[in-house]
Amino acid sequence: MGRAPCCEKMGMKRGPWTPEEDQILINYIHLYGHSNWRALPKHAGLLRCGKSCRLRWINYLRPDIKRGNFTSQEEQTIINLHEVLGNRWSAIAAKLPGRTDNEIKNVWHTHLKKTLNKNQNNGGDNKGFSGNNETTHKDKESVIADTTSRQQFSNCMTTFENSNNNKDDMMSYEDKSALVDASCWSGVVSVDHSSNDEKKIEDWEGLLDMNSNRFGCNNSKLYSDDMQFWFELFNSSRRIEELSDITEF
DNA sequence: AATGTAGCCAACCGCCAGCTG
DNA sequence: CCAGCTGGCGGTTGGCTACAT
Incomplete structure (x- = not known):
């Protein structure tokens, strides 16, 4: 039997992501994590294939992405x-x-x-x-x-x-702290996808409304300059130095 | 101002490896 | 052991923008 296509071609949206789609994906992963990329777009209500969602998250929406020119x-x-x-x-x-x-x-x-x-x-x-x-x-x-x-x-x-x-370009520190609260993100990836229930769906829809009002269309910079994240990374960099001799070659 | 060209970058495609039933 | 599924990876493409003519 041949290999199944990575996504259904019919009805799947392609091309650049809209701020609304970004927000939906961010909010969904925020709530449920991404244990199953293939099922994610269906549950989140996105007309994208799982692969596209994964790529968008990995390359653009992840909270720890550093934007801007390379030094x-x-x-x-x-x-x-x-x-x-x-x-x-x-x-x-x-x-x-x-x-x-x-x-x-x-x-x-x-x-x-x-x-x-x-x-x-x-x-x-x-x-x-x-x-x-x-x-x-x-x-x-x-x-x-x-x-x-x-x-x-x-x-x-x-x-x-x-x-x-x-x-000047930043959200207030309080806003960002709330948005990228460390405990919240640490929970994102560990959420068990199978434990979805109606209550969570309600939470999910509520969050969607709340955040779309809160952030409008300016989502691309949502996490890009997150001070809290880099501060924590800075703190942990000493450990990185200690671990730098553990190479993977 | 209009058109052509080059550069950049987000997104897609296809393959592969690992996991699971 | 095997077939199917999924995530991950590297190569490639297409659209947008800036710059040149």
Whole structure:
């Protein structure tokens, strides 16, 4: 028997997500988690396939996504990691907190690849590994561990500082704390999907109404500059440094 | 101002591995 | 053991925007 299609083509919406769809997905995952992507759109009332919902969540709506331009340090880290890992974008993304594999892949194809080629044509004066054929695999690993742990630390600091410098663009701290309450999010992924009941559906619909009034259409920045999240990440970065020697190679 | 071109990025597609009954 | 299902991954595409002519 042939493989079942990932989603029903008939009646499924495609293309860019609307703010309303984003809000529905956020609220639904907020309440029920995402234990079953395939069933999620049906339960949430979205005319999207599960795969599309997953991608939207992973690449755009997740609360810990870091938006904005890549720093030169991040770019250097990507170059270094790509030298060792190749096109394993998810593995590279795992070393860059807040960045998605899709984002890294895009940056690589649109910017870094060109920069590298240019550098190589100019004599390969790249501070990373490019052009240094004598660097051993072991050396690369140690540099990566070192680079990424420091990178994580400095990213946290930079983002945290930027958050403080851009208060005008931000929701109030109280609003954001309520929205991205840590205990709430920690519960999101652990919710048992099978325990849905009518009460939860009522809660879900109520939350939908409440949030659509509250946020209007400006959802894309809902979590993007969340100070609380980065502050917590900053606090945990010391542990990351301690763990940086535990590599997965 | 209108048109053409290049760059960027969100989203889609198809394949694969792991899990389950 | 096997077939089917699902999530995850990497490659690719298409639409939007900025810039050049």
